Amino acid sequence: MDIARAEAGIQARLADADLLWQLGRRESAFLLALTALGARSRLALPEVKGDRDAFVTYLKAQHGWRIEIEYRGKQWSIDNLIYTWLRCQLVHEGALPIDLVIDDTLSQNGGLSVRAGGAPEYVLLLSPAWFDFISSAADPG
Template identity: 30%
Template sequence: MSIRKRIEEARALQAAGYHEAALILASVAVAGASRLTYPRTDIPGDGQAFKTYLDRRILETTTHGPITPGGAFLVLSYKGKEQSIAAILYHEYRCNLVHEAELPSGVSIGGEDRGLSFTVADDILVLTEGWIRLLIDVVINDPALRDTFDDIRRRHPDDLTYVGGIAEEHYANEFVDEFYSSAGRLSIIKTFVATVGAEGLAQLDDSEIQELWDEEVLKDPGRFGLSESCLTGLSFPGPQVQGPDVEGRAFLYRAGKSGSARISDAGIKMLRSVSNHYR
């Protein structure tokens, strides 16, 4: 399918540092995917189909929760207008690159920050390359394209089979209590385990897990079912932990003030627990 080819090309271009070209190809894939969900009989305009689809899929991808129709993950005020991030990506980036072959002065994408960050000030609009990865991620993990991307799509917790000795609900409650976590964090960790493979993960020692995280996961979190919001959530323990007790309880920790998110000792134990209870 051509959507698959566009995604493969976008990933290759991003890996090579061609961010604008990667954004164009990722946008083409989003446009194609949007028409699978919203045919012209439902939404005649291509731009509206693109924005409606992207707003919904970004919410589904980043929040792992129920979606309010018409909602948006992020709204920015730019040039006197309030626009969703989907509208920004469409009008300010996609349309300018496709129709003008360049971005306007003050508008750019890339930089050293690989997360989901942005800068908006007067006529300045800068998005980090994490937004390109997110565009790619929302298409790869679209349920309507499950067969197209089955070999690289984000795995779902339901892809795992529970093999623990106690009831699964009981295990989940014990996990939350033991690791000062939450049901949402457990779901994110299960998604990661399902993507890597529980059996393979169980065979890695602690240093190999950390190496996998540093060398592969942080370079492309979306491939492992992790959005930037997931990483942020895993950097904090559950809501039952307050004050100084937060230290060392979370799945991730930041190495230095602006360092990358590394797996903590507690995080290693969480992965061991999940990989021992699921296949």
């Protein structure tokens, strides 16, 4: 692997993600930030087999907390939820699930927030700060 080329690619994806975020293109911004995070995880953990395992292992190492969230009737660690329901949905389906929403009302304090909604909507809400967290994890330097 050409490390310098990979680093340049990560930085380019993050710069594009920031621009898209500023333009209000949130899903596209998340997609590029998650792509950069995936590339960073493979650089940092080349010995880990599989993209999912590298992504989740790397992301867990970027924070010291554990959050479990109920979504679609199952408990998910925040790291697995980000991989499966943000990264994979954007890559393979081209959009976030209809029941997962980036919600500005959760950004009042600027922190990371998650709200698992119950009846009647059953929608998982994430604060916009998750974009910054993912981008920062992809560029730890």
